[in-house]
Amino acid sequence: MIELLIVVAIILIIAAIAIPxxxxxxxxxxxxxxxxxxxxxxxxxxxxxxxxxxxGFPVQLTDLGPGAAMPCVSSTTQACLIDNVLASGxxxxxxxxxxxxxxxxxxxGYTLNADPTVRGSTGHRSFYSDQPGVxxxxxxxxxxxxxxxx
Numbered sequence: 297m298i299e300l301l302i303v304v305a306i307i308l309i310i311a312a313i314a315i316p317x318x319x320x321x322x323x324x325x326x327x328x329x330x331x332x333x334x335x336x337x338x339x340x341x342x343x344x345x346x347x348x349x350x351x352g353f354p355v356q357l358t359d360l361g362p363g364a365a366m367p368c369v370s371s372t373t374q375a376c377l378i379d380n381v382l383a384s385g386x387x388x389x390x391x392x393x394x395x396x397x398x399x400x401x402x403x404x405g406y407t408l409n410a411d412p413t414v415r416g417s418t419g420h421r422s423f424y425s426d427q428p429g430v431x432x433x434x435x436x437x438x439x440x441x442x443x444x445x446x
Contacts, residue, residue, distance in 0.1 A: 326388045331423060341354070343377050409423065424438070424439035426441065
């Protein structure tokens with residue numbers, strides 16, 4: 297009986313060491329995925345603005361994707377440059393928020409944010425980017441143009 301208790305105690309000690317490391321590794325993977333998603337979206341935004349010069353940057357993130365129920369076909373509103381997961385605005389524990397700068401036509405700017413769904417659980421850092429493509433981060437709040445670059 298004592299041997300069984302010793303084995304259980306050892307297993308609990310190993311679990312106490314391994315679980316926090318696993319959670320930190322998962323958050324780091326989510327942050328890497330968010331940064332890569334932002335880079336993918338930035339490339340798609342540039343492609344969209346080049347393809348549709350009269351529009352500039354799209355009105356919403358879903359304009360870059362294939363649409364909800366249709367495959368990629370030639371259309372003036374669906375560019376098919378990203379998949380439905382990215383176009384939905386949620387991926388790997390992060391919410392992606394895109395905002396077109398509609399102050400001119402064609403649109404010549406945008407802002408893109410990636411914020412953890414649950415800060416401290418799905419990720420620590422928030423990310424921000426705009427038309428020049430520089431990605432910035434903030435550890436405590438939504439990132440902005442004033443934050444440091446990656």
